[in-house]
Amino acid sequence: MPLPARLLRRARRIVLSLAVAAVALAPSLSQADQPTHSAGHSADQSVLVRTENGWVRGEATAEGRQFLGIPYAQPPTGDLRWRAPRPAGDWRGVKDATRYGNYCAQNAYWAPGFEKRHTTEDCLDVNVYAPATGRGSAKLPVMVWIHGGGNIGGAGRDIVPDEFARRTGTVVVTLNYRLGALGFLTVPGTTGNFALLDQQRALRWVQANIGHFGGDRSRVTLAGESAGGSAVCAQLASPGSRGLYRAAIIQSGAFGDCAGTTREKAVADGLAFATKLGCTESATAADCLRAKPAKEILDAQQGTGPDNWRYTVGGRELPLQPAEAFASGRASRVPVMNGANSKEGLVFAYDSFDRWGTPLTADAYPKALTSAFGEQAGSQALARYPLSAYDRPGYAYAAAFGDHLFACPALRVNPRLAERGRVYAYEFADRTSPLFASLPADADFDFGATHAAELNYLFKPYGRSADFNAEQRALSTQMTAYWGSFIHGSPPRAHGQQAMPEQGSRPGQVLQLRTASEGGNATTTTLRAEHHCRLWDAAAAAS
Template identity: 60%
Template structure:
């Protein structure tokens, strides 16, 4: 389940940004990639002593060549850095390859292209992207000459069909937490998750089959780039935390279960990402979806299907992918078994995890279905809506557990069922599953007064979203590069959350001034760090989150 997508042109770190170019400009330089003609200050640069961001420079040598970033009020930023060869032509639906080296100095002052996706309601996403030249990342470095800072790699949300690394601008987060932050673009939708049967198996490079996990393999390629290059930006390659929200959080819980991601990170943060118990698509279902997609795209002959698809314009692929569920595929080297099985049978990475959800996750989805369409759910329609969603037997039990008398409106009551089943209870189950293999720290973002995120703020509605899906992101970062209208006590909660997240990234344990340490599920199972403003009681440990979200009901039925 995901957020409907959106956002406007905005500034990153105080520097105005125009539309990303089709290809980043290269400064004309006679020297090779390992020896630019001059450093940023005009003095000769020595190849045996390259400038690094740890030295305060905006000129850095990566494994593929030199880049020049820029300084901002918050530090330094390096945008649109290729971490893999672009997946175009014959490389469409193939595993990511290392980037081609370049000569001279590549300008890293603008975000790279967004991967192929439809238009949406988020600010700045009013037009679709048909660009496959999109495998780039962005690096944000705090000021100062400190080397070996901890690193956070952020994986964006968007249902694995939308979004980009630029969806958050984490420059203030980087400064306040003392971390180097990397944000990543990865292939989406059919481009990232098409699976078809092939002679060499699911993970093979057979000409008549593709694996279905290219978007997540892109993420692993980005992590390998970080491991090889982040030291030149002042980051510690041995202290990398992978983090993400919604589909980005789901990516994190998938990577924790993936054997091919081992050693690329030392901790994980899952924000609202445990929906569906982090499950991937079974191979038979994924390849069945792939076969239906191939026919819909106009390439019905199995002997020539891939060649036919690779010849199709990206806009045709995008049009054909609607109506399918795109996501990770189980089977093969990348994800041999379902994540839940990997967690329970010692197949998952033994790393600390910070995991949680928001207290009112489902209100966004219920609003989008009803009030946002101009058709608020009525009391008379409520029982049938539950039957339609959950079937007659379960729908009846849900009606008893979620009486209208306990909710502001029928839409809010329906939203509570969605949020509890899809986010809150799966997050608690993930805590339990992961606790057998390492530290797991549980939180719930519970500021019911939180302002709706930017896409919702642009709507003409007085609907009370509460602490809905996505809302915590703007307490940590500039969501869509925009400032969030927080009041004084919300700003105090934001500062506290930065301390919790920063402490976890640095030391593997979430701590903050004036608040309790987040409870480790190995020793305090079921206890959750409830993140609240002072007027709501302040941040405290809760022992009732499972009861509040009716998890006794939802844990007994298949994940949704």
């Protein structure tokens, strides 16, 4: 079901994410192509790797090895703007891979690293994180991570998975992809799915190159959170990604039942956008827009959000809505982990009200519900989420928002996913979770297990390690084991913990992930009732 635009407008400021073997020098290299050890560089050959396009030099870290900013496609500029990505060109000598590449073009946001606008379009690169391994070590399974950001912001650098790679014995790849209008605009003569095609091009780069970094190309897991999780949904339904990965992880990405925009609506919206830039003829809109500077594209994009930039359904890249492809068995038949967080809506409620010094009041609460969900669903939500059950109106609104937008869609998608293969279900429910990196530490607001909070337990969001107590550290270890075992090809498991339920054999059962004092990890069958999914399923069916 398409997500109501009024909800996504509420969400647009916040859905940000909030991505080994040594290679001996070939004797046939020409003198000009031979890598040399310049001053300040280690002679350790484990950080010198030859890709299909040329040599790269990464660096050794306390966690292993990392290679940053490696191009996987040509810059999508000029005549290549709004076209399928083309493979990266070759280079001579050794490319420095110790610094991140450019952000893809995007407007400014309040999240760390996004305080200013970026206008570059030369941004299609990957980052590779690998454990330190000895000569002759076996190839390791691979996770390819798609970042969040509402399809309008973010970058592969948003998470640093070096510790995750070491602890799980995996190679992790993060990637950039085109955003906003540059990644999703649909006008006559274009597909509109350039972000989807970028991700597939990156997956093909992994197939061609990951073995040189110690990874096993036959054991790739595609994963993402928020908009990145939604991208995983789309890739599962896209014929173009078949065979490029063997498993998938969707974290808080099933919102709107993973729906994209119909081609008819996408073209109409695309032409309206083109008109804002003076490109009024539909037949020439694409060429007209290609002549516009990136700054003008971003200017026209101001004020738009995730509801404006979604994958286009109805062409060869994405023939069916993902939920339809899942239910009909016409999606990739790979194992899937799918889940959400128990209090997703808290950060959205904060961003809608408290961030601006206008906390939601009891008098304004009913109108806020009907504004977000419509008259019928809003009035029903008022009865399901009474203010008497919450410490403040903002928390009540957050519960309704999160249940509608994330919790119930994840639970609704699980049986559809199970029609095409194994699916394992979780809910991150640590209400004591440390603040996500982009949230203000001095806010008078209890964020708990809100949107993106689980990333603290797996990676270093924005390069920052969470300040865990002993219980939280134990939960992080357990979650890393669940994710890591799945990437290695087994059902998700952690030593001494309950298994993550498989929906084909245990339908409706979900593993809640919590610290020991909050009950520990436990399987539950009551989440649909706790999240009032009967109400939100009916609202989705009626929209």
